[in-house]
Amino acid sequence: MTLDRWLSRLPLDSPSAFMKQVPTIVGFAIAALIAALPNGVPITNAPLFLAGIALVVVATVFSLIIPWRHLHPEWAVVIPVLSLLAVGLLRLGTGSSASPFVVLTLLPFVWIASEAGRINILIASLTTFVVLLAPLVVDGATRSAGDVVRAFFSPVIYLIVAIVINEIAHRMRVQLAAAREAGDRQETLLAQAVQAQDELVLNEARLKTANRLIQSIWNAVTEQSVIGTDLDGLIDVWNPGAEKMLGLTEKQVLDGKYHIIDFHLSSELAERLQDMDARFTTVSSTDDFSALVDTVRAGSADVRDWTYVRPDGKRVVVQVAATPRIDENGHRVGFIFVATDMTEAREFARLKDEFVGLISHELRTPLSSILGYLELLRDDDEDPLSEEQLQYLAVAERNAHRLLRLVGDLLFTAQVESGRFPLDIKDVELNTVVAASVESARPVAANAGVTLVAEVPDHTVDVRGDTLRLGQAVDNLVSNALKFTPSGGTVTVALRHEGDEAVIAVRDTGIGIPAVELSQLSQRFFRASTATRNAVPGVGLGLTITKAIVTAHGGRLDIASEEGVGTSISIVLPVETPRPVTEAIPHVEVAP
Amino acid sequence: MSERKRVVIADDDDDIRGLMTIAANRAGVEIVAAVDNGSAALAAVQAGGIDLAVLDISMPGLNGVEVAEAIRADDGTRSTLILMVSASVQLLTDHGVVADRSDSFIVKPFSPRVLSTRIREMLELGEPA
Numbered sequence: 004m005t006l007d008r009w010l011s012r013l014p015l016d017s018p019s020a021f022m023k024q025v026p027t028i029v030g031f032a033i034a035a036l037i038a039a040l041p042n043g044v045p046i047t048n049a050p051l052f053l054a055g056i057a058l059v060v061v062a063t064v065f066s067l068i069i070p071w072r073h074l075h076p077e078w079a080v081v082i083p084v085l086s087l088l089a090v091g092l093l094r095l096g097t098g099s100s101a102s103p104f105v106v107l108t109l110l111p112f113v114w115i116a117s118e119a120g121r122i123n124i125l126i127a128s129l130t131t132f133v134v135l136l137a138p139l140v141v142d143g144a145t146r147s148a149g150d151v152v153r154a155f156f157s158p159v160i161y162l163i164v165a166i167v168i169n170e171i172a173h174r175m176r177v178q179l180a181a182a183r184e185a186g187d188r189q190e191t192l193l194a195q196a197v198q199a200q201d202e203l204v205l206n207e208a209r210l211k212t213a214n215r216l217i218q219s220i221w222n223a224v225t226e227q228s229v230i231g232t233d234l235d236g237l238i239d240v241w242n243p244g245a246e247k248m249l250g251l252t253e254k255q256v257l258d259g260k261y262h263i264i265d266f267h268l269s270s271e272l273a274e275r276l277q278d279m280d281a282r283f284t285t286v287s288s289t290d291d292f293s294a295l296v297d298t299v300r301a302g303s304a305d306v307r308d309w310t311y312v313r314p315d316g317k318r319v320v321v322q323v324a325a326t327p328r329i330d331e332n333g334h335r336v337g338f339i340f341v342a343t344d345m346t347e348a349r350e351f352a353r354l355k356d357e358f359v360g361l362i363s364h365e366l367r368t369p370l371s372s373i374l375g376y377l378e379l380l381r382d383d384d385e386d387p388l389s390e391e392q393l394q395y396l397a398v399a400e401r402n403a404h405r406l407l408r409l410v411g412d413l414l415f416t417a418q419v420e421s422g423r424f425p426l427d428i429k430d431v432e433l434n435t436v437v438a439a440s441v442e443s444a445r446p447v448a449a450n451a452g453v454t455l456v457a458e459v460p461d462h463t464v465d466v467r468g469d470t471l472r473l474g475q476a477v478d479n480l481v482s483n484a485l486k487f488t489p490s491g492g493t494v495t496v497a498l499r500h501e502g503d504e505a506v507i508a509v510r511d512t513g514i515g516i517p518a519v520e521l522s523q524l525s526q527r528f529f530r531a532s533t534a535t536r537n538a539v540p541g542v543g544l545g546l547t548i549t550k551a552i553v554t555a556h557g558g559r560l561d562i563a564s565e566e567g568v569g570t571s572i573s574i575v576l577p578v579e580t581p582r583p584v585t586e587a588i589p590h591v592e593v594a595p
Numbered sequence: 596m597s598e599r600k601r602v603v604i605a606d607d608d609d610d611i612r613g614l615m616t617i618a619a620n621r622a623g624v625e626i627v628a629a630v631d632n633g634s635a636a637l638a639a640v641q642a643g644g645i646d647l648a649v650l651d652i653s654m655p656g657l658n659g660v661e662v663a664e665a666i667r668a669d670d671g672t673r674s675t676l677i678l679m680v681s682a683s684v685q686l687l688t689d690h691g692v693v694a695d696r697s698d699s700f701i702v703k704p705f706s707p708r709v710l711s712t713r714i715r716e717m718l719e720l721g722e723p724a
Contacts, residue, residue, distance in 0.1 A: 366682075367682035367703050367704060368608050368611060368682055368703060369610075370703075370704050371611055371614070371682065371703040371704035371705065372608070372610035372611055372614065373704075374704045374706075375611070375614040375704065375705065375706070375707050376610075376614065378706055378707055378708065379614075379617060379707055382707075382708065407704060
């Protein structure tokens, strides 16, 4: 083992009481050795000499056996104090003032002075003062003037040295504490850095997983084109769906600096700009690109039908959802256009329209014959029918009309299903609509023995809508209410304003609808169990149609019912429609 | 007694055509032709002297709209009044059929009484004797 490695094992940076005592022990051992030599320092007082040796041994034993670190560490100063007194005894035993062993004083003195606390300066100085002054007391008769001066002068010097040592030790302790604190801080920072690195690795793994997922989704979207542009419309995102739909690869588009409007029909863009201008929308500029994104710039997503034009000239009918593209700071940096090929959907709608038209013709034509010839029978003045025959005729006519209504309802439902039924949007005075419905239902109500009440306010309630369709909706509700209300009951049709909404509430005192069936009421062909149980005629299309009409006007149906008490169905319509109804409700056409 | 107004009727459904014929007879007009297709109807109108053509829209060959366009395009027949009949309101209102190509329209199912009255109104005839 090398000296360096041996020394490195010594706990010199944090010495125990015993380690601090070692230099004193060594000093005493050397002194004892010198005193024992034949020509060494003579022992003038053997008891004091031995007492000094014994005292330093006791101090050393204390340093070994007492667990100073666990007690009050500052009390360990007792050991150098005892050692200092031992030096005093040693000195008295080896020539008193003339003893060369006074130099041993330095070892415990430095220990005491270097301990923390100013009190140790006093302890070191006073103990040293006692040691140095002892010969004067013990050898009082033999002291010289020089001895006296040295005895009083030396403690003063020791006091100054004690102050200096204490201060230096204090500063070193402060620096050591600061160094330790810095070390601790560095350790903490290192631990944090390691943790941050671990999190970074974890996040990187997550990011890779997310990127792979996005990439998979991105590659999987082959039936919709996703095109991203900057704020000016220059394309910088082009998915596989766009490649398939428009016949250009991502590289071709990005290298070719294509603009989104390069794939649009210019006539459609011009038409849209004209339309925007006509409707005083928030047209921020009038370039072609604005036709695509003006609504998005105003803060809303925009879903609209367009025609894409491929580089080979082929056209693709698409429905495009345009949305803002947002960066990590929430700023809009461009636009995203997600387009769905509507070619098949349009063809399907066209076929459905054709089918509806065909059915319309094929069902109405025989009904036309039936009703027409029945009327001829009734109007035959030359050979009039008997009363009984006229009654039979009335039954046939009533059922033919019923069939005609059913055909009409079915056709209308088919139009609603296909998302295409015409609305003639104008200013509508609901007071007139409600009054007309109530008046036309009065004969039926009278026959059924039901009281029909209209509650219409004096002021007019106006909305934007289709008069005929809204009338049809109210007719349906009133007709239903009359059918479901037993004789002696009451049907009330109330019109009122509620905030920004107009409400037409049709209340009856009828058989009601079970609560569990309320949500199914507006489904096609659904009939409430109370209706089938009470054999109320109908096929379950009235509310479907009513709901479709109301929804197309941007309104809603509120339904409340209690079995055996009655039902209240309200048509709630917006009074002010800031945008044309077609904008608010997709797939509804407005008649020119 | 003034000369009776001359009318051509066209509908591919025999029963409906019969009903139209009865209604027209009750209006007191002369039925020059009651045919089941557009081409025959156009030929009858182009033969001249026809005051009113009652045309169903959905017919084989030339449909009612095409017959009406041909009548309007011909100087010799432009003055002939056209009454369009269809089971589909949409067919009547789409593409300006009523506005551009006919003078009046009636929706199936129609009342023979109403058709008779409409024919008399269009031809400015008085009440039947």
